[in-house]
């Protein structure tokens with residue numbers, strides 16, 4: 001239903017969507033081709049000078065356009081694309097959506113109950129799509145939880161920032177449930 005805003009983060013639904021996307025696109029290991037997946041779903045990806053905006057989603061008659069901050073690192077750009085893809089798939093009520101440095105939210109998620117559910121969902125989707133649990137397991141990623149160099153190597157393998165990888169490892173292998 002249009003404009004529907006979930007009251008709670010839909011972890012299992014997001015897990016299922018991510019699994020289907022990986023299956024549909026025959027992705028069997030890192031790095032996940034997030035831009036190819038987004039394009040296959042009808043999204044156009046444009047980079048531009050966006051200032052303090054990390055990314056945005058603009059729905060069109062043809063599908064949607066994801067805007068990405070051209071100054072950001074490749075890892076951050078990939079996370080942004082995955083985050084906006086989540087809004088496209090999960091939050092149909094959002095016609096135009098602008099994300100101003102959502103990393104702040106991402107970093108504080110465990111403690112901040114006030115964080116918008118849609119943003120938590122988009123970040124959980126992005127982390128799950130770019131760093132799938134099965135792929136982490138394949139590479140014995142648990143060993144990297146307390147090892148910054150291994151975490152950095154994993155981040156390169158998965159095409160994400162080291163910050164994103166460290167947070168994902170803590171969520172998957174730490175004592176907290178994912179987000």
Ligand SMILES: [Zn+2]
Pocket residue numbers: 083087098099102118119122
């Ligand atoms: Zn967002």
